[in-house]
Amino acid sequence: MADESVEKGEEAGAAGEPEAGEAAEGADSTAEPAAESAGGQDTAESEQAPEAAVQAEAIPARVIKPDVKFVRDVVGAGGSDLKKCYQCATCSVVCNITPDDTPFPRKEMQWAQWGLKEKLTGSPDIWLCHQCNDCTAQCPRDAKPGTVMQAIAKMTIANYSISPIAKAVGSAKTFVLMALLPVIVIMAAIGFQGHFSDVPRGDNGAIVYSKFMDIYRAIDPIFTIFFVIAAILLIMGGRRYWSDMVNNHVSDGGSPPEKGFFGNLWPTVTEFLAHKRFRKCDETRDRANSHLLVFYAFVGLFLTSAWAFVYIDIVHRESPFPLYDPIKILANVSAAAGIIGITMVLIYKFTHAGKISRGSYYDWWLIGTIYVLLLTGIGAELLREANSAVLAYPVYSLHLMTVLFLFIYTPFSKMAHMMYRMVALVFARATGRDLGVE
């Protein structure tokens, strides 16, 4: 039964896409019902693909391998209106940031309906999309292309990280389980230092967090280990994504990108620093500013951490640093920018009328984490200044847990978008698929 349906799908694919490449794409609408009918069966990718390819060898053919599970996953990941799409291409037209050549997201809607997983996950376009949602606002079928693109992006992150972990991170049901790891690590660190009962104070009884969590024995080893693991996972994912994009590009007749990743990195970064693409959105133009603030807040806080490492571990200055110290100014300004930015995100989510979704658990996971991270960070600083030990230590502990939580799950969560979007933007530039920001 399963074999039969697979064969049907294969045949339709072979017949429906007589030529390789984009040009044949619109002609194969006949293949859709067959792909759909395969959807009723519980089939995975077929082992019979080579045979079907041989049969069709007389005419140059590319066999479509509908990955039905992928279609279901896209639907499950938020793209529930995917199948309403009737391929009118309003979305591609109203999108201000798509390249003109084989624009998105119309083709992604079709690929997703057909379960062409490799084409989607190994395409830069999923991440060239900045979630303006102009497409969703104007879609005549209410198929929500923006939401579908986001669902595919989510699945791309799972695809290039460790899928079961990514699924668990993306599900509200497993939140407590996920949160357990950073909680245990930080609690254990407090416990090993014996600081549940008695915490040493600084001069005049001031609260000094480095006396609560020792920099050399606790902070450095814990955060370095998890940071390195996260960085390795992210980089591995980014590399696999890059090589998949290169392979797809070459098999579609393109030449491998010149100068490679690093040769194209700098112009991409400088473009991104101004968030010019975000500003091309019509419906959600406001997001450019909120995202910019949060983005720079993270850059600022990352620099603060690096700076602190230099101060403490290399120059051996004692923390806490006075408020007028440049590191403190950078830290506080960054935190404030982050709070303002993320609050703007929150306000837009709630005030934006119309069809654009307020986001899924996946989005709220990141918003929530950033909020808790920033609020506990600022809270810990204020409570330390207020010398309120009862509150300061728990809030500081929660802050550390949240930072660790974000570190650990970055490769598996929406936070990983920073890697994949960057890689996609660099790839787009490297292959000339860059819109060029006028």
Added chain:
Amino acid sequence: MSDKVLVIGGGISGITAAIEAAEAGMESVIVERNPSLGGRVAQLYKYFPKLCPPYCGLEINFRRIRQNPAISYYTLSEIESVSGSEGNFTATVRINPRYVNEKCTNCGDCAAVCPAERSNDYNFGMNSTKAVYLPHDLAFPMRYVLDKSACNSVCQACADACQYGAIDLNMEEKTVDIAAGSIVIATGWDPYDAARIENLNFASIPNVITNVMMERLAAPNGPTSGKIKRPSDGKEVKNIAFAQCAGSRDENNLAYCSAICCMASLKQATYLRDADQESKAEIFYIDLRAPGKYEDFLRRLEEDDNVTLTKGKVAKIEEDNATGDPVVTVEDILGGGKIKKQFDMVVLAAGMEPAAKNGGIPLNIPFEDHGFVDGDKLGAGISVCGVARRPDDVTTSVQDATGAALRSVQVTARAVQTAGGN
């Protein structure tokens, strides 16, 4: 018990229902809101299936009305209320004053002296008429009408100019009660308001017009005397684009397929092509619907090298400031890219909206989701036909109207049977 059929609406469907019922031995009466019969069909340049001018068909029907004493009609009239039930309806009809009586000979002396003008709704506002005007060249009844809202009421010029005493500026509205055994709803459609399709900028770009306007531009009795000239500067159109599904099949506008727009655009492409061998037409579509024998018509256009059919919906129209040309943006789905193209004029293949949706019929009418009358749920003795029931072309609407006439005949037959049985 009355065997009269009350037909609401005097377009092609209503006329057909009234005539067919009358020719089957019933009496019928048409109540039409406008000053003349013929409805939307009278505004077309040519219509399917034979691509003849609509007056081919309408003239025949008007003659059947004239010759048949069992058919009566009221123009400028609206139904005020309906009471009773199958076999015994009573409708109160308000007849708005025409200010021109049956003595009118269409000499036009009144319009010649009339100082006031009104926007010509027959030509979708693309030109104007005097306040006293003939609805159009082949209007039925062939009689002038005065639009008092456009007229300076102290002026007597038209009445003074009329040699026949046909103008009665003191005419007042009247109401009449009509007894009827059955009712046929044939209220037809209005063109969808294209200004509501926000991304297509119909309201702000003069050279973006709708398909119904295109009919008037091509018609010899239209605002440009049949020369297809664009509104902004009167330049003859050589290069035209049709944007299919403009507002139809669109959750933001009309969620349904209006059924006729594909064939209408294909037909309108021939207006331009037949008039000028050098002209070019491009039709941007999602899917082309050419059912049944209409497919031959589609093939004919596909073979024309100057007609391009491009798969991809027009989702953005801007104006080139220097030329006034509309510039459309589409994704050419089969060609693989997003393109911008400049045309002399763009025709929006806008859809049909059921006229009954917005009220005006004092009956408890069951509507389906899109505002068409749900025929299955209508009360006994009431039926619906034509575009009031569903979006359809003229041919299908006429067949549908014949069916409605039969249902009215059945009402009488049932009454006779019941009476005989007792």
